[in-house]
Amino acid sequence: MNSVDKRVGQRRFGIVGGVGALAGADVLFKLVQRAARQGEAQPDVLLEQQPLSEGDAVARGEADPRESKFYVFNIVRHFESQGVDRVLLPSFICHTFLDDIQAETALPIVNLMTAVTDHLERELPAGTPLGVLTCDYVRRAGLLESHLGARHPLHYPSADAQAGLMEAIYGPRGLKAGYLDDAALEAVMQACRSLQADGVGVILAASTEVALLAERLAARGIRLIDSNRVYADHALERDAVPAGEPVKVGIVGGVGPAATVDFMDKLVRLTRAQRDQEHVRLLVEHNPQIPDRTAHILGRGPDPSIALYAACKRLEAGGAAMIAIPCNTAHAYLGDLQPHLSIPVISMPDVTMARIAERYPHCPPVGLLATSGTMSSGVYRRAAERAGLTLIVPDDAHQAQVMNAIYGDKGVKAGFVDGECRADLLAAARHLADRGAEVLILGCTELPLIVPGEDVLNLGGREVGLVDPTRELARRCVELAQGA
Structure with missing residues (x-):
């Protein structure tokens, strides 16, 4: 049978x-x-x-x-x-x-x-x-x-x-x-x-x-x-029936590779542990060949949904209790993936907005720095609406700078974290601050690599809050795993 x-x-x-x-x-x-x-x-x-x-x-x-x-x-x-x-x-x-x-x-x-x-x-x-x-x-x-x-x-x-x-x-x-x-x-x-x-x-x-x-x-x-x-x-x-194994966090990795390592580093650093055995168990499906999410959303590349789904199913079969996808744009496909999975995919946009609401109870305007695919998908706009927050996005010229900071020849996906990519990112950040944003979301998992570990960004004498969705996703995974 x-x-x-x-x-x-x-x-x-x-x-x-x-x-x-x-x-x-x-x-x-x-x-x-x-x-x-x-x-x-x-x-x-x-x-x-x-x-x-x-x-x-x-x-x-x-x-x-x-x-x-x-x-x-x-x-x-x-x-x-x-x-x-x-x-x-x-x-x-x-x-x-x-x-x-x-x-x-x-x-x-x-x-x-x-x-x-x-x-x-x-x-x-x-x-x-x-x-x-x-x-x-x-x-x-x-x-x-x-x-x-x-x-x-x-x-x-x-x-x-x-x-x-x-x-x-x-x-x-x-x-x-x-x-x-x-x-x-x-x-x-x-x-x-x-x-x-x-x-x-x-x-x-x-x-x-x-x-x-x-x-x-x-x-x-x-x-x-x-x-x-x-x-x-x-x-x-x-x-x-006895309890099963310690909770595993399944990670859909490779989207992108450096962001996956950054996510794992943050997850380890956020874990309360005195010895190796107290850390959260991880199961990583590292597949850099998953088609580019932004390219597909913008109509310039193949559909990554099957590759994302296959990665999630392998994590599910491997005993993961939950799935983290350290790629903001990939969350555009979450609505299609989740109904076919028996374990939850932790929503990066939702945990990010929840963290902003906790840190800034006066609900300030929030600026979004992300790929054009993430912008077009509306995943952060809908999460902001659910959290009761106002979202501000860059105009076309500054959005082009964000994309260059990520995808350009000297962008973060090419291995650069300073120079042209940082200048482009800061220009877009000043633009959003000028339009009233008091908090900025680093809504591409590679962007925190350019401004690592910062909670506040100084823009020529003016400070704005920074929220790193990668860190918030890691924080939530640790809470769920250790709480379980």
Whole structure:
């Protein structure tokens, strides 16, 4: 079934097989069984299993599970394209690195340890001794202690019984090889008896392979918590979905290249962070080949809308929570793009006008320095109207100077930030100030490169306020990301 075939309201689970092939199948069976017994609609389930060469060296604590990390990540990424709502990862070993995987995907992975913890809180009083059957790696990693140790004294089998348990799970005739009785079953029983001799009455199958023996062990008087069933039941609870990854700001870059770098620099500088990991996650689609927006609006170039849309869709597919386009003129296409996107594009003109209204509550006349495409599109005129501000634009002669400052042979898009381009920009700024503008918008993302970091522009003894839409867009993205 393709993702487009999923019925409205139907949940789609993705089960990562291979890290525990039989356990994955067991969790699938128990998902379906639980839904049937509860009279619920059957969930749509995808089980993805590929060859995984990593053997019992990890389980025995003799190797790092790096190959398993790559394996799980690749399958989760595949699930993202299949309309999966949540992922099940039936492996305690893999849950030792769950945070690493979850940090790289917006698709929620149902936490096996949360499922076990919630079950124990309902079923066992705090302080009840709990026996644990798990592999050496999980035990050494302290996974159970970190989640359960504060509530339950944890007991493990004796050294000999643990060695027998490992052979029962990973040996050539063990549980992972498909042998669920005889020698494997007896070795697991010996581990259970070791725990009972230690005064333990309840045992957790902290190995999804040991959980396959739940019914056989129950028939022998062992009170075993079937972690596979607990996991399946928990996954079917609608409120069991964990938070996804930290918010990503998706950036449509390359429009233009220097402006993209400037935007990212401002976003980093505006972020409240004491260390690298506290900064906002960014996903950048840097495509300088997107056709020129001004040229198209003025009827002299190809339509950039498909290229802009494709860039936005790639950011959407990459898990971005919002999109920033550090190009004022590109916002002329926002009305066409947004209805086809599931995440918001943050409007640069709107956040700029909101900032002006905040900084200048007396609502002064506002002058706009921007490309002719931005002028013709009316995006700032409409934003000014929504904010209750009066907008002043240059006359034709001074607008030509603004365009030369941006597109001229010695303009900012050609890599110049001083000389002719600065003189042209200041001439247009004086013109707007003479006409009554008290605040000027640097409405092309390259223009702040000519007057970097300035909030006030001195025009021969007269000062006017400056507002940089690139900085305001960065500020708003940081607010949304850190607020989230």
